[in-house]
Amino acid sequence: MADVFFISDHHFGHKHIIDFESRPFGSTEEMTETMIAKWNAAVGKDDVVFHLGDFSFLNKEKTSAILGRLNGTKTLIMGNHDRGRSRTWWLDAGFEQVSEYPIVYGGFFLLSHEPMYMNKHMPYVNIHGHIHGQKYEGNQYFNVSVEHWDYTPVSFGEIKKRVVPSEEHG
Template structure:
């Protein structure tokens, strides 16, 4: 049975993110290898992964090499660091699908790179990245940045159970 996962803000090849976010790596290459291993430790070839942006700082060839090493059907929702490159660039780099805009998934989850404004009366949950180790309070936001999930994609089952504790799904 295939599963669906979400993850954000890998920043492959971005040496400075190690200091910006206090990531426990000496080099970008060490970080890259660790994050590839973590991804493949949970995602199978049959699974789908929504990547919520800020994927890679490398050129297309190096980015493609990384994308090819990652298991699953990969869907990129472009982040602020991805938007300098075209949708076609990301497809050529190996993503199966690419969106420049947020998506609504299962009629309830809004998948975006940056957090979207959600007032307390909205029934939706915004699954996002962008703010890395920060976190918004409340059940309307779910931060999928790698810093929160030990650099592994998180399944929709885990997300749903974290949002509705002690209730039937």
């Protein structure tokens, strides 16, 4: 059975993100190769990955080459840096599915690029990216930006362990 993973904010090809987020890479090439290796070490060929935005700053040819090297079936929820390109551009580059808007996963998880407004009475968890190394307080937010997960996609099982009380696991 396929596993499901979540990740965001790779910023492939974005030189300045290394300094902006104090990423431990000497170049965009080192960042790209390390992030591809970490993705493929976690994600199998038949697994599913939801990328929650800000995937690549590169042209379509280079973006497609990276996507072709990454394991799994890949869905993009477009981030603020992805929206300058059309949904079709991202599909042509190699994502199997692309959404311009947040989606509900598993009836309980709101997948979005930017954190969504959530109050304590809402029965959902917002899995998001966008804020990189920052973190929202509370169990209703789960940041999957690469900086929080050693540049590795995080499994749905791991997310559920951290946000759903243990007696609800089943």
